[in-house]
Amino acid sequence: MKRIFIFAIAALIFTSCDNNDDSTEIQPVENAKTTITFDARVGNADFALNKDFTIGTRTYNFSKLRYWVSNVTLIDSKGAEYLIPDSYYLMEEVGDLNLSGTISDKLTYPARKRESIDVEDIPAGEYKSIKFSIGVDSKHNDNLSLQSGELSIANGMSNIAWMWHTSYIFSSVAGIVKEGTTSADFLAETGLNANYKTVSIDFAAPVNFSTAKGVVLNLDVTKIVDGIDLIKTPKVNAAQAEVMSALATNYGSKAMTFGSIAN
Amino acid sequence: MKINFSYSILLSLILTACSKKESVDPEPQIYQFAVPANFPRPVFDIENAMTREGIELGRMLFYDVRLSGNNKVSCASCHDQKLAFSDGKALSNAGVSGTILHRHAPALVNLAWANNGLFWDGGATNLESQAFGPLTASDEMHQDLFELVDELNAVPEYVKQFDLAFKDQISSQNIVKALAQFQRTLVSANSRYDKFKRNEAEGNLSSMELRGLELVRQKCQSCHTGELFTDNAYHNNGIDADFSNDQSEGLFQGRFRISYNPADMGSFKTPTLRNAALTAPYMHDGRFTKLEDVIDHYSGEIKVSPTLDKTIPTNGFQFNPDEKKAIMAFLNTLTDEEFVTNRELSRP
Numbered sequence: 001m002k003r004i005f006i007f008a009i010a011a012l013i014f015t016s017c018d019n020n021d022d023s024t025e026i027q028p029v030e031n032a033k034t035t036i037t038f039d040a041r042v043g044n045a046d047f048a049l050n051k052d053f054t055i056g057t058r059t060y061n062f063s064k065l066r067y068w069v070s071n072v073t074l075i076d077s078k079g080a081e082y083l084i085p086d087s088y089y090l091m092e093e094v095g096d097l098n099l100s101g102t103i104s105d106k107l108t109y110p111a112r113k114r115e116s117i118d119v120e121d122i123p124a125g126e127y128k129s130i131k132f133s134i135g136v137d138s139k140h141n142d143n144l145s146l147q148s149g150e151l152s153i154a155n156g157m158s159n160i161a162w163m164w165h166t167s168y169i170f171s172s173v174a175g176i177v178k179e180g181t182t183s184a185d186f187l188a189e190t191g192l193n194a195n196y197k198t199v200s201i202d203f204a205a206p207v208n209f210s211t212a213k214g215v216v217l218n219l220d221v222t223k224i225v226d227g228i229d230l231i232k233t234p235k236v237n238a239a240q241a242e243v244m245s246a247l248a249t250n251y252g253s254k255a256m257t258f259g260s261i262a263n
Numbered sequence: 264m265k266i267n268f269s270y271s272i273l274l275s276l277i278l279t280a281c282s283k284k285e286s287v288d289p290e291p292q293i294y295q296f297a298v299p300a301n302f303p304r305p306v307f308d309i310e311n312a313m314t315r316e317g318i319e320l321g322r323m324l325f326y327d328v329r330l331s332g333n334n335k336v337s338c339a340s341c342h343d344q345k346l347a348f349s350d351g352k353a354l355s356n357a358g359v360s361g362t363i364l365h366r367h368a369p370a371l372v373n374l375a376w377a378n379n380g381l382f383w384d385g386g387a388t389n390l391e392s393q394a395f396g397p398l399t400a401s402d403e404m405h406q407d408l409f410e411l412v413d414e415l416n417a418v419p420e421y422v423k424q425f426d427l428a429f430k431d432q433i434s435s436q437n438i439v440k441a442l443a444q445f446q447r448t449l450v451s452a453n454s455r456y457d458k459f460k461r462n463e464a465e466g467n468l469s470s471m472e473l474r475g476l477e478l479v480r481q482k483c484q485s486c487h488t489g490e491l492f493t494d495n496a497y498h499n500n501g502i503d504a505d506f507s508n509d510q511s512e513g514l515f516q517g518r519f520r521i522s523y524n525p526a527d528m529g530s531f532k533t534p535t536l537r538n539a540a541l542t543a544p545y546m547h548d549g550r551f552t553k554l555e556d557v558i559d560h561y562s563g564e565i566k567v568s569p570t571l572d573k574t575i576p577t578n579g580f581q582f583n584p585d586e587k588k589a590i591m592a593f594l595n596t597l598t599d600e601e602f603v604t605n606r607e608l609s610r611p
Contacts, residue, residue, distance in 0.1 A: 101401065102399065103395075103399050103407070103408040103409075103435075104407040104408060104409050104410070105332075105407050142388035142389065142392065143310065143388065143389055143391050143392055144391065144392040144395055144436075144439070145310075145311065145391035145392065145436045145437075145439045145440050145443070146310055146391075146436075147434075147436050153395065153408075153435070154408070154409075160392075160395040160396065160399055165386045165387075165521055166386060166387040166388065166392040166393065166395060166396065167388075167392075238523060239513070239523065241523045
């Protein structure tokens with residue numbers, strides 16, 4: 001009887017931990033580190049704030065681009081998965097953001113460009129692909145008190161305003177869009193558990209992180225806004241459920257592609 | 264003596280299995296949540312195990328005006344124990360800005376079972392996330408979360424209690440976790456009705472009260488379900504028929520503003536009927552002053568709209584005066600004096 005109880009407890013000990021280290025079938029021989037870059041682009045050009053870009057018949061001038069990347073997983077040539085622990089990263093390119101009145105009376109989030117994440121302790125091996133999600137998984141999205149990675153309510157990527165859905169904003173892109181003489185200030189955001197999207201990307205060739213310095217993935221902003229009419233719907237959020245879901249699908253299905261391996 | 268593992272050592276192992284920081288302090292004691300015999304099992308958030316120390320900390324915080332920006336408002340300012348943790352006002356102006364809130368402060372009762380969203384529209388998924396709402400809202404506690412952590416760090420008692428409860432520093436995350444733990448102990452299960460159900464001493468219901476119980480089970484049960492007297496779901500109970508006002512981010516549209524499902528237009532979370540005699544005024548905007556008004560509403564003042572819940576007849580339940588009296592009498596048996604006077608839930 002007691003033994004059973006102890007076994008039950010032992011099971012608890014293991015399950016009570018964050019789920020992040022249960023995919024360690026790969027034995028670390030010599031752990032490697034690398035840098036994963038999410039290179040924001042507009043078609044073939046490098047993404048930049050406050051600069052005009054032509055996409056189709058429209059001119060876009062962006063003032064921010066932010067999104068959560070989470071649960072980054074490397075998959076080796078045998079199919080074994082290595083989930084990077086606590087992998088919640090805020091990728092962004094923003095000017096100074098005024099976040100006063102969110103969790104603090106006066107709060108300025110300083111301008112920042114962040115495209116890369118440094119990863120350590122990667123078990124030795126040949127990796128063929130990477131998997132990650134745009135947004136925050138339901139467990140963490142539903143509970144703002146869980147601390148993991150860069151998750152925080154202090155950076156303006158969550159909704160905690162009184163009487164609004166308390167959860168994270170998965171992605172946020174803002175700017176001005178013009179076509180002929182019409183123009184609109186847009187703010188296109190995604191969120192809600194249903195819009196949590198997982199992306200899988202194959203590397204062009206197997207990568208060994210003990211030699212490769214990094215992996216570059218491309219985020220093409222023209223694909224993010226593809227099919228989304230931001231003049232007609234300049235504010236995309238939970239109130240525009242369909243447009244928001246289309247936007248999230250764009251992030252999940254076509255905006256991210258393989259770029260290159262840095263050796 | 265290895266066989267003689269005490270449960271508490273094992274339990275403490277669970278807690279340390281994941282903590283990064285080594286500490287020599289005693290481990291927090293796991294709180295044994297007692298489920299009342301006539302209640303269902305609550306679903307717990309395993310990421311925030313209740314401990315005696317955590318609950319005590321949550322209680323200190325719940326009653327502490329330091330949680331507000333002007334150090335004058337505590338959670339208890341709008342959630343008063345003697346009113347089953349409601350505030351007796353239709354729409355409060357007790358917040359830092361002194362402006363009138365858009366919604367009525369609900370009673371905080373049996374929240375350990377509230378697993379389908381909090382707030383009248385379910386905008387927060389759990390008590391942990393919910394607490395950030397009142398803390399930061401300018402018309403409520405208007406607190407700067409960075410300042411709050413600094414302020415609490417200046418109080419040695421808090422530094423000690425956070426360490427005891429979480430083996431960690433003071434952080435806004437640990438603040439909301441402690442508040443959630445305390446609020447899960449707000450269990451009301453000792454009304455005369457409960458004693459009747461459990462065949463306990465003083466558990467007698469008069470024939471009129473029994474008639475009322477029967478009526479409530481027949482007519483109200485579809486929403487005010489079971490022993491919790493709520494299904495924790497969202498319904499349009501016919502207090503309004505026009506939801507075209509989409510001001511204030513859909514405030515008046517109820518659950519629709521969260522789900523964006525047209526079927527949820529004008530739906531609000533079913534409140535419990537427990538302690539109803541103490542929680543006037545009623546509904547999400549406190550529009551009914553007396554319980555009698557509520558019963559009159561269900562009896563014959565239903566406002567019909569496409570989303571009106573199917574279990575409510577469009578012309579109401581048409582109660583006769585005796586039935587109304589019986590329902591009133593029964594609702595009064597749901598008052599739990601022990602709950603509203605329990606010292607363990609009072610200001611520490």
